[in-house]
Amino acid sequence: MILDVIVAGFLLFGASFVLLGSIGLAKLPDIFTRLHAPTKATTLGVGSILVASTIVFSTGRGGISVHELLIALFLFMTAPVSAYLLAKAALHERRDEQWPHRTDAADAELDAPPE
Amino acid sequence: MSVLLVPLLPLLLGWIPLVLGRRGHVTTAWSAGLVAAASFAILLGVHAPAVFAGEVAFAWVRWAPSLGLDLAFRMDGLAFLFCLLVLGIGLLVILYAYFYLGDTKYHARFYAFLLVFMGAMLGVVTSEHMIGLVVFWEITSVSSFLLVGFNNDTEAARRGARRALGVTGLGGLCLLGGVIVIGHLVDSFELSVWIAQRSVIVANAWYPAGLVLILLGAFTKSAQMPFHFWLPGAMSAPTPASAYLHSATMVKAGVFLLVRLSPALGDTSLWFFIVVPVGLVTMMVAAYIAMFQHDIKGLLAYSTISHLGLITALFGISEPLAIVAGLLHIINHATFKASLFMAAGIVDHEVHTRDLRELGGLRRLMPVTTVLASIAAAAMAGVPLLNGFLSKEMAFQETLGLSRLGEMQWVAPFVVTLGGIFSVAYSLRFAWEAFFAEPKVQREHPPHDPPRWMQAPVFVLVGLCVVVGVMPAVAVGGLLEVVATSVLGDRMPEYHLAIYHGVNTALFMSIMAFAVGGLIFSWRRRVLDWQGGGILEPTAANAYHNFFGRVIRIGRVVTHQLHDHSLSRYSAVLFSLLLVVGSSPFWPHEARDALVLRTTTALQAAPVAFCSLLAFGAIATLVFHRRRIWALLFMGVSGLASALLFADYSAPDLALTQISVEFGTTVLILLALYYLPWKTPREPRAPARTMHAVIAVLCGTGIAALTYGVLTRPLESISDFYVATSKTHGGGTNIVNVILVDYRGTDTLGEITVLAIAALSITGMLSGFRARRPTVDSAGRAWSPDTHPHLLAVMARPLLSLVLLVAVFVLLRGHNLPGGGFIAALMTAVALILQFLANGYGFARARLRFDFVKVVAIGLALALFTGLGSLLFGQPFLTSNYGYFPIPLVGDVELATAMLFDLGVYLTVVGVIMIMAIRLGRIGGVEDAEPEPELVPAPAEPGEAG
Amino acid sequence: MSHLLVFAVAVPMLTAVVAIVAEASLDGGEVRASSPRALTTVRAISWVGLLALLAVAIGMVVQVEGGDIVVYRLGNWPSPFAIVFVLDRMSALMVAMTSLLAVFVALAARGPFEAQGRYFHGLLQLQLMGLSGAFLTGDLFNLFVFFEILLIASYGLLLFGGGTERLSAGFTYILLNLVGSGLFLVAVGTLYGVLGTLNMADIGVRAAAADPADVPLLRTAALLLVIVFALKGAVAPIHLWLPKTYGAAIAPVAALFAVMTKVGLYAIVRTVPVSFGPLLFPEGLGATNLLTQWLMPGALLTLVLATLGAAAAPGLKQFVCFLVLASVGMVGLGFGLFTPAGFTAGIYYMVHSTIVLAAFFLLADLVARERGPLRDRLTAGPQPEHARELSVLFLLLAAAAVGLPPLSGFIGKYLVLVAAWELPWARSQIWITIIATSFVSLVVMSRVGSVLFWNVGVVEPPESDEFAVQRRDFLPTYGLLAVAVLLAALAEPVGRYAEATALQLLDRDTYIDRVMNDREPTPRALEEAGR
Amino acid sequence: MEAFFAAAIGIVAACGVYLLLRPRTFSVVLGLTLLSYAVNLFLFSVGRLQHGKAPILTPGVTDYADPIPQALVLTAIVIGLAMTAFVVVLALRMNADVGHDHADGDAHDDAPTKGVRPKGDRTKRARTKSQERRS
Amino acid sequence: MSDRAPHRLLPHPRLSLVLFVVWILVANDFGVGTVLMALVLGVAIPALTRNFWPEAPTPRHPWLAFTLLAKFLFDIVVANFTVAKQVVMPNARLRPTFVEIPLALTDDFAIALLASMITLTPGTVSADLTPDRSRLLVHVLHTDDAQDVVDTIKRRYEAPLARILQC
Amino acid sequence: MLDAVLPIVLAMLLGAVALTLYRLLRGPSVADRILSLDTLYINAIAIIMVLGIVFHSDIYFEAALLIAMLGFVGTCALAKFVLRGDIME
Numbered sequence A: 001m002i003l004d005v006i007v008a009g010f011l012l013f014g015a016s017f018v019l020l021g022s023i024g025l026a027k028l029p030d031i032f033t034r035l036h037a038p039t040k041a042t043t044l045g046v047g048s049i050l051v052a053s054t055i056v057f058s059t060g061r062g063g064i065s066v067h068e069l070l071i072a073l074f075l076f077m078t079a080p081v082s083a084y085l086l087a088k089a090a091l092h093e094r095r096d097e098q099w100p101h102r103t104d105a106a107d108a109e110l111d112a113p114p115e
Numbered sequence B: 001m002s003v004l005l006v007p008l009l010p011l012l013l014g015w016i017p018l019v020l021g022r023r024g025h026v027t028t029a030w031s032a033g034l035v036a037a038a039s040f041a042i043l044l045g046v047h048a049p050a051v052f053a054g055e056v057a058f059a060w061v062r063w064a065p066s067l068g069l070d071l072a073f074r075m076d077g078l079a080f081l082f083c084l085l086v087l088g089i090g091l092l093v094i095l096y097a098y099f100y101l102g103d104t105k106y107h108a109r110f111y112a113f114l115l116v117f118m119g120a121m122l123g124v125v126t127s128e129h130m131i132g133l134v135v136f137w138e139i140t141s142v143s144s145f146l147l148v149g150f151n152n153d154t155e156a157a158r159r160g161a162r163r164a165l166g167v168t169g170l171g172g173l174c175l176l177g178g179v180i181v182i183g184h185l186v187d188s189f190e191l192s193v194w195i196a197q198r199s200v201i202v203a204n205a206w207y208p209a210g211l212v213l214i215l216l217g218a219f220t221k222s223a224q225m226p227f228h229f230w231l232p233g234a235m236s237a238p239t240p241a242s243a244y245l246h247s248a249t250m251v252k253a254g255v256f257l258l259v260r261l262s263p264a265l266g267d268t269s270l271w272f273f274i275v276v277p278v279g280l281v282t283m284m285v286a287a288y289i290a291m292f293q294h295d296i297k298g299l300l301a302y303s304t305i306s307h308l309g310l311i312t313a314l315f316g317i318s319e320p321l322a323i324v325a326g327l328l329h330i331i332n333h334a335t336f337k338a339s340l341f342m343a344a345g346i347v348d349h350e351v352h353t354r355d356l357r358e359l360g361g362l363r364r365l366m367p368v369t370t371v372l373a374s375i376a377a378a379a380m381a382g383v384p385l386l387n388g389f390l391s392k393e394m395a396f397q398e399t400l401g402l403s404r405l406g407e408m409q410w411v412a413p414f415v416v417t418l419g420g421i422f423s424v425a426y427s428l429r430f431a432w433e434a435f436f437a438e439p440k441v442q443r444e445h446p447p448h449d450p451p452r453w454m455q456a457p458v459f460v461l462v463g464l465c466v467v468v469g470v471m472p473a474v475a476v477g478g479l480l481e482v483v484a485t486s487v488l489g490d491r492m493p494e495y496h497l498a499i500y501h502g503v504n505t506a507l508f509m510s511i512m513a514f515a516v517g518g519l520i521f522s523w524r525r526r527v528l529d530w531q532g533g534g535i536l537e538p539t540a541a542n543a544y545h546n547f548f549g550r551v552i553r554i555g556r557v558v559t560h561q562l563h564d565h566s567l568s569r570y571s572a573v574l575f576s577l578l579l580v581v582g583s584s585p586f587w588p589h590e591a592r593d594a595l596v597l598r599t600t601t602a603l604q605a606a607p608v609a610f611c612s613l614l615a616f617g618a619i620a621t622l623v624f625h626r627r628r629i630w631a632l633l634f635m636g637v638s639g640l641a642s643a644l645l646f647a648d649y650s651a652p653d654l655a656l657t658q659i660s661v662e663f664g665t666t667v668l669i670l671l672a673l674y675y676l677p678w679k680t681p682r683e684p685r686a687p688a689r690t691m692h693a694v695i696a697v698l699c700g701t702g703i704a705a706l707t708y709g710v711l712t713r714p715l716e717s718i719s720d721f722y723v724a725t726s727k728t729h730g731g732g733t734n735i736v737n738v739i740l741v742d743y744r745g746t747d748t749l750g751e752i753t754v755l756a757i758a759a760l761s762i763t764g765m766l767s768g769f770r771a772r773r774p775t776v777d778s779a780g781r782a783w784s785p786d787t788h789p790h791l792l793a794v795m796a797r798p799l800l801s802l803v804l805l806v807a808v809f810v811l812l813r814g815h816n817l818p819g820g821g822f823i824a825a826l827m828t829a830v831a832l833i834l835q836f837l838a839n840g841y842g843f844a845r846a847r848l849r850f851d852f853v854k855v856v857a858i859g860l861a862l863a864l865f866t867g868l869g870s871l872l873f874g875q876p877f878l879t880s881n882y883g884y885f886p887i888p889l890v891g892d893v894e895l896a897t898a899m900l901f902d903l904g905v906y907l908t909v910v911g912v913i914m915i916m917a918i919r920l921g922r923i924g925g926v927e928d929a930e931p932e933p934e935l936v937p938a939p940a941e942p943g944e945a946g
Numbered sequence C: 001m002s003h004l005l006v007f008a009v010a011v012p013m014l015t016a017v018v019a020i021v022a023e024a025s026l027d028g029g030e031v032r033a034s035s036p037r038a039l040t041t042v043r044a045i046s047w048v049g050l051l052a053l054l055a056v057a058i059g060m061v062v063q064v065e066g067g068d069i070v071v072y073r074l075g076n077w078p079s080p081f082a083i084v085f086v087l088d089r090m091s092a093l094m095v096a097m098t099s100l101l102a103v104f105v106a107l108a109a110r111g112p113f114e115a116q117g118r119y120f121h122g123l124l125q126l127q128l129m130g131l132s133g134a135f136l137t138g139d140l141f142n143l144f145v146f147f148e149i150l151l152i153a154s155y156g157l158l159l160f161g162g163g164t165e166r167l168s169a170g171f172t173y174i175l176l177n178l179v180g181s182g183l184f185l186v187a188v189g190t191l192y193g194v195l196g197t198l199n200m201a202d203i204g205v206r207a208a209a210a211d212p213a214d215v216p217l218l219r220t221a222a223l224l225l226v227i228v229f230a231l232k233g234a235v236a237p238i239h240l241w242l243p244k245t246y247g248a249a250i251a252p253v254a255a256l257f258a259v260m261t262k263v264g265l266y267a268i269v270r271t272v273p274v275s276f277g278p279l280l281f282p283e284g285l286g287a288t289n290l291l292t293q294w295l296m297p298g299a300l301l302t303l304v305l306a307t308l309g310a311a312a313a314p315g316l317k318q319f320v321c322f323l324v325l326a327s328v329g330m331v332g333l334g335f336g337l338f339t340p341a342g343f344t345a346g347i348y349y350m351v352h353s354t355i356v357l358a359a360f361f362l363l364a365d366l367v368a369r370e371r372g373p374l375r376d377r378l379t380a381g382p383q384p385e386h387a388r389e390l391s392v393l394f395l396l397l398a399a400a401a402v403g404l405p406p407l408s409g410f411i412g413k414y415l416v417l418v419a420a421w422e423l424p425w426a427r428s429q430i431w432i433t434i435i436a437t438s439f440v441s442l443v444v445m446s447r448v449g450s451v452l453f454w455n456v457g458v459v460e461p462p463e464s465d466e467f468a469v470q471r472r473d474f475l476p477t478y479g480l481l482a483v484a485v486l487l488a489a490l491a492e493p494v495g496r497y498a499e500a501t502a503l504q505l506l507d508r509d510t511y512i513d514r515v516m517n518d519r520e521p522t523p524r525a526l527e528e529a530g531r
Numbered sequence D: 001m002e003a004f005f006a007a008a009i010g011i012v013a014a015c016g017v018y019l020l021l022r023p024r025t026f027s028v029v030l031g032l033t034l035l036s037y038a039v040n041l042f043l044f045s046v047g048r049l050q051h052g053k054a055p056i057l058t059p060g061v062t063d064y065a066d067p068i069p070q071a072l073v074l075t076a077i078v079i080g081l082a083m084t085a086f087v088v089v090l091a092l093r094m095n096a097d098v099g100h101d102h103a104d105g106d107a108h109d110d111a112p113t114k115g116v117r118p119k120g121d122r123t124k125r126a127r128t129k130s131q132e133r134r135s
Numbered sequence E: 001m002s003d004r005a006p007h008r009l010l011p012h013p014r015l016s017l018v019l020f021v022v023w024i025l026v027a028n029d030f031g032v033g034t035v036l037m038a039l040v041l042g043v044a045i046p047a048l049t050r051n052f053w054p055e056a057p058t059p060r061h062p063w064l065a066f067t068l069l070a071k072f073l074f075d076i077v078v079a080n081f082t083v084a085k086q087v088v089m090p091n092a093r094l095r096p097t098f099v100e101i102p103l104a105l106t107d108d109f110a111i112a113l114l115a116s117m118i119t120l121t122p123g124t125v126s127a128d129l130t131p132d133r134s135r136l137l138v139h140v141l142h143t144d145d146a147q148d149v150v151d152t153i154k155r156r157y158e159a160p161l162a163r164i165l166q167c
Numbered sequence F: 001m002l003d004a005v006l007p008i009v010l011a012m013l014l015g016a017v018a019l020t021l022y023r024l025l026r027g028p029s030v031a032d033r034i035l036s037l038d039t040l041y042i043n044a045i046a047i048i049m050v051l052g053i054v055f056h057s058d059i060y061f062e063a064a065l066l067i068a069m070l071g072f073v074g075t076c077a078l079a080k081f082v083l084r085g086d087i088m089e
């Protein structure tokens, strides 16, 4: 029962951060700020859910189940790379490959509705 | 048995002249003559006595009796008569041809064709089995095609040959049909049975159909109107062929068929009212047209048509005496017409023209030919004391008093007399204008009579005309008796052959014919100027020509319209067909009532969300499909949604596979998209968007209905078996994996083969292929200069080991838990592809220097040999084996052949994915032969370690 | 237990693997086309495989000639739980015909063709593997898998040699077939979803006992499946892809493809009586019904459109492509009757047309190679160097194709006519169509021959290159022609075999009994689990 | 739930069919992929939609989802991958050699393609053409 | 950066250790068989793939590494809450900016590690690196003092990393 | 307790998915869309783990791991595509 509560807590906590990440993604004003959002989902969000899962399966049929940590490890290794590449892509898309200078014109063009 | 030798000798030895072709013309002509003579000798030596003794000989060649196909031969009077004509005239033609062809280049071919034709014709006339008859019948068409087209450097010859083949071929088809129809009515194709079962045949409702088909065969072959037009066209054949085929033999096949089948099919109203009118009209109209022919062969051709019409009409009348008359006319016509053709050939040969408007005055230059031709022409006109007179008189007599015509009885004699009038006219014109009229053209090299031996055949034939004409009873009485008896049996009438039968209507008709015919001849200038012949002549030929013109035009239009190779058109057809045919079981009302839905489950949040995600992705892909990268992303959403649905609905292995494949597809498309346009432009010509939308919506509705229909009924499947045996007999707890590597291992073997072939084909498609790299992206921006982003380059290194480790894990435990060779292989490939992505093609390829084609082959071989291994133990292919092996410290380790199989799968899939990725990655012009700084030993596959 | 069945699949697969490894080793990674050195080795390997397969096929024919149905339970599981291979007269015949054809194809590919790309022999063998498997399998999904093998191998072979025409022709062919594969899965899925089994015999058993409420759904599935087969068999109106596709392939491949349409037709006669008989033929075989009401017009339309297409064909190869289509129509007419006589006719015509049209494709190529820049275009041109051989071959093949006696086409046509006569509902339409189309094709054929061999000008020696026709290039065509002649000469045994095959195909009870009750060497425990 | 699931499959299939009917190779590839999603889901679903019954033998559990459709779909997915890869490469080569990415045959043979369109070098194209003629 | 050629059999001992642990992790089993397998794979995989990772960083100061890790995890948690607030507050009040971090690190791996840590800590994302790897571009979600961010990163992460990885 | 929470958790995660989709549709840049897809993958991992808890089955672990791996490599490929066009140069 106690475990249930703990698991539930982790789950809610994790889900909140996942949701928050997506809220950020949807709401934040430009690509660079949006890049921050998934980081939260990845780290604390999915992390907590993984912990919840570990608890559930370690207490179920004897034997501990920690392989979820592998997912965490993997996400921690890869998330920065994705973010870095996406940032570079975004910079590239702004036509300015050195350092960014936001141009509204560029955004407006990209915002143009599809045919 | 010797019956079959008669036709088969020439047919099967037809190649001899070809083989001897290089030895010179004499040799080939002799060889052909000897073959024909051998056959003739058998006919006369063996069969003549028997036939004259009233016996009928049979012979069978069993071809395919269980299919109803046989060759059966009979030698009775009728067959004997025709054999006599075919072989006798055939021999004369060979002799004649030797002189006529002279030093023509392809003489050997001519004799070969002639022998084949001769054999086939003999086959037709001796056939007892009607299918056999059709077989020979068609061979005569083909060999006639070859003979008519012998001088194929002229368009006329080619067209004439094609027409002859087309029309007689059509007849052959109809004949085949008719034979099958009648054969089915009496359950036999044997002529004897047909004759015996006549009453059964004519009473059947299908008799008319069968009869009409057979008559079409006869009419086309015997050039009856409106199918006559091929015969004048066939006059472009070398004259020996015309003399043979188009006077004496092939064209007689049609009337032969009529008389042959008249005991079985004849003497009914239907028979009468089809055959008689066709014959009479043909007789009259062809004779009319013949008057206007300037080409002497053309004139003879129409004359032939006309005489065949008369014979046809006589056989249509079916009275015993009419048949006798017809038979006699066949003999007579063969003799005088063959000799006329030969004479025409001699004229052509010597004068180099066949145009009556240019001929004339040959009487002095070629006296012998003139005499012979004139006698033959007189026979053609029906002059007394010549054979033509005899049969014509009999024929005229038989057209009188046809009770079937009722009030219209006068029509037949009237028409026949008209025909007779025209015959007289054209015969006169032929003889007069060619030989007796004043020469119209002065010639530098005056023609002269040909060598004696070239005239010999004509002489023989004309001699026959005279002999028969003068003493018919002696000359042909016996033969005619035998022949007629073989046709008429106990209907054999009383008749006697005589030169003069006293004053009767027929004589009156003959006199009319001579009088009016002579009148027309004397008015020929005016008649010819009137050019009336042109009215009727070309109609049928034009119709035929136009018909084929139209067929080809329609063919072009239809083919061009249909086969535009537009995928969207073809798919639209396919989908429409699916909708129509697929829905057809539900058209009856009861079927729709039967669709009672039985089980449904409540909505659940997660699957509803996943389904929505799925549909969202699809719709977005559709909406944004012109922006290709966007579309790719949206498709990824659908792919993910699929995987989630699989996961949610108890299919972990599927979820894994779906994700992997989804990824693989994306990477492949990205690799290719680099060289493709990044946007799909709008088409200038909107290709039926609305229609496509309707088809799409209907297809979607259809598959949704199908899904709903299936899901809402109970399922009783074979799955319990797998639950019961997967662990105990298959050695694994992951049932899906056990199915893949064991129960349905053959599927998997096939599946990896498909992958391997795809890789091989892609290798083939991309071998040596280089595409120019686009220097700017779709928005016109230059590419980022950073080829290998740092963070990715560095992190890819530890990730490689990590992912490979997981791949090994997934491979090893697939038999018991989700995973297996395929997913492990994809993980491995992902790890390797990541190296290409992160550090570039050159870097990664230098470190992965093996030929993945070999990896694929090894994988396939491993899987295959695992399957074959069980054969060594007397078990069927792919019988699995597993066991637990105690290993110190470790405990029992499960080893299963299925794992070996899965390893084969693993290797194959790794190889395939890498081949594809590497091939695609190399397109951009990265030189493969990039100098390698050091030769790194090829790292072995990590999977092999497991 | 006869392992021949599995060898029919394993032999070509193994040969392919060995050939591919050999070629990959000898030629290395990146070459555009096989090297002569590699080809020598690979050809030898391929020949061993071909002859072995032919031996296996002959062995199989001998084994089932007496009427046996051999069931091979892959993995030694009882039916219907795993995949079975079933060998009967029909499947033995198909494998034998294919492997015989393959011998000539390999012979024809020798020289310039096989060196136009890479892995020709590997692909050829894999194609054979797919074909054998498709002919032998008794499992619907396994049939799908083998279909995919033979299709993707055919894609590879079709594109072999490269070139733009092949690429664009291939795309349409491939995509349509992929749609077909999707449909196959939908049909299999529906059948499994209602009946719960995949084994063809078991489907037949369960379909016979199906709840009437499920029958319309099952019928839809069966019809969808037949459409898939008809697509592969190129039955109108879904035949459109064929002419350009076959026309694009190199000659030996086109010759091999003469058998590809027959696979679709084979699948129809294999599955419909056994699996769907009770669904589609509620009034028994031979009556007009839900299936024949579509199939029969389709076959007739195929025949008509093919004839029109042949009349309009601009080149000899295209012409032969339309003849292939016409042969589909004829075979379809025979099979579409679903009577013993119809099946007999269809089987005979199928074998005949496969052999003759394969030879015709090879001939078209020889003609094209001898006519210089005119290729096979049907316009007056130079006299080919080997005019005599070519024209004799053309005459005989044309006569066979158009159905002139005494060659095999005549027998085939005769059998179709006879079979159609037995069914009053089919009689007139089939007869009129066959007579009309035969007439037109006869005339068209004579035009083609006349243009190619009669309307010739001066002798113009073709440029001597690797594609110049050698004497030995005639060999495969002669060989196939000899087979065709034998088909006619041995019409009795061939016809008997066809008839026996037809009866066996329609005898669903025996088939089902043999497949479902063949459990003799199965471990007892399994048998219990299966009950 | 069945109705919802069926509707989703229907939508995906409809989108796939519509895209398949477009005249460009890329749209066709997209359509094919979507259609195969729909088909795979359908084939999978004929084992019926069941939660938490993954066919992995677990002691004490007797009720499992039907494993056969899952195995079939697995095979089908993999074959689909092979086919998609093949088609993608084919489309790529067509675009390079034929010069456009039309999939509607003769109708649009000379229609120009906008956007990036790399071409093979002239000599190579000429060579393939001459090979074409010969075979 | 280490110049020493990697060991043939154990090119990356720490990686091997990680793999060993990961295997046991994923296998969810601690039997002898699993451990043996973990050993085999832990050695074999890095050995087989050593060509892909020729350099071998040799970290020192394990304690320092541990404290850095702890600090880092702590930062993640804290920053998550901070950033959560920033995400939900109105966009108008957000003051995002780019900052440049001049790098003292020279080792590729070390730079990558630093960039990763920066990204994993919510609120900052490593966005680009100059081609000469001298400056790192970092995007900050919300800050008033860009220099402070630079300083914090250099102090909290870069310095310890430089010591651990000897560069 | 857990049974009550799980639907809420699932709902939150699905809400996150919906928001991600919104960004995927809106873009505007390709990078935005790739980012959205990446986030969608992360959300999917969370959902799958939760499903594992719902059905009390740890067979979902591999799926989550695989999504993590392939999502990453996919994002790399897409980003590299935007940057360089040729992803395997």
Ligand code: NA
Pocket: B653, B734, B736, B737, B814, B815, B818, B819, B820, B821
């Ligand atoms: Na598996």
Ligand code: NA
Pocket: B741, B742, B743, B745, B878, B879, B880, C074, C075, C076
């Ligand atoms: Na097995």
